[in-house]
Amino acid sequence: MRDTWQLPAFTETVLGNRRHDHVLVIPVINEGQRIRNQLARIAALGPPADVVIADGGSTDGSLDPGFLQQQGVRALxxxxxxxxxSAQLRMAYAWCLDQGYAGIVTVDGNGKDGVEAIPAFVAKLLEGFDYVQGSRYLPGGVAENTPLDRHIAGRFIHAPVLSLAARQRFTDTTNGFRAYSARALLDPRVAPFRDVFERYELLFYLTVRIPQLSYAATEIPVARRYPGAEPTPTKIAGWRGRLAMLGELMGTAFGRFHPR
Incomplete structure (x- = not known):
């Protein structure tokens, strides 16, 4: 099956040995001091997961292997x-599955997320859940300085559309803080390792497809804090980017990305 996986070309730098059964994947590109601060917070937390950086081609020097090794990162x-x-995630998820991890937690690398929730994601995977979605909107969650357009789109378009398609209610499907079991990702009916997933499609698709196949899914409260006095960290630029994302969302809901 792995012979049929479609993955982008990538390089790997292994910085340490595997120590845990679960892994934290952090997709990042040119996040500068934000990713450095985030990695320091994760290292101080000491979560029950190895850390793998999925870099999209950073040029800002923030991911120096020496620094990453000091923070306990296992691989770049x-x-x-x-x-x-989506290509970064395909790359990283495939690598982690080849390493034999039982589950994968994903968190964005722009410093907005409360990394203290990482152990809770691992705990839910150990309980037997196959998809764990982080939500700032659950009791105990934190939504700080969320831009109004993102709040409206996430709460009243994105989450309802994907919940209807998944046949399970989710409240924060734009949130990249989430976790998957290896068994769900390896299911040929899911088949995430296809080059149709390039932009944000994979996140949307897994939200829908895994519950559709009767895998156990749940949400847990998390914190997401946008900076109050700085530009919003984002890779989604302008209305063109938002419209493209809307197209990916609707395509997911109508089964465009299901395996044939």
């Missing part, structure tokens, strides 16, 4: 082939 994967976020 650098995408050299085409594609954006």
């Amino acid at each position: 994967l650098v995408k050299t082939g085409p594609g954006r976020l």
Whole structure:
């Protein structure tokens, strides 16, 4: 099956040995001091997961291997082939599955997320859940300085559309803080390792497809804090980017990305 996986070209730098059964994947590109601060917070937390960086081709020097090794990062994967976020995730998830991890937690690398929730994601995977979605909107969650357009789109378009398609209610499907079991990702009916996933499609698709197949899915509260006095960290630029994302959302809801 792995012979049929479609992955972008990438390089790998292994910085340490495997120590845990679960892994934290952090997709990042040119996040500068934000990713450095985030990695320091994760190292101080000491979560029950190894850390793998999925770099989209950073040029800002923030991911120096020496610094990463000091923060306990296990591996740096650098995408050299085409594609954006979904390609980075395909690269990293495939690498982690090949390493034998039982589950994968994903958190954005721009410093907005409360990394203290990482152990809670691992705990839910150990309970037997196959998809764990982080939500700032659950009791105990934190939504700080969320831009109004993102709040409206996430709460009243994105989450309802994907919940209807998944046949399970989710409240924060734009949130990249989430976790998957290896068994769900390896299911040929899911088949995430296809080059149709290039931009944000993979995140949307897994939200729908895994619950559709009767895998156990749940949400847990998380914190997401946008900076109050700085530009919003984002890779989604302008209305063109938002419209493209809307097209990916609707395509997911209508089964465009299901395996044939």
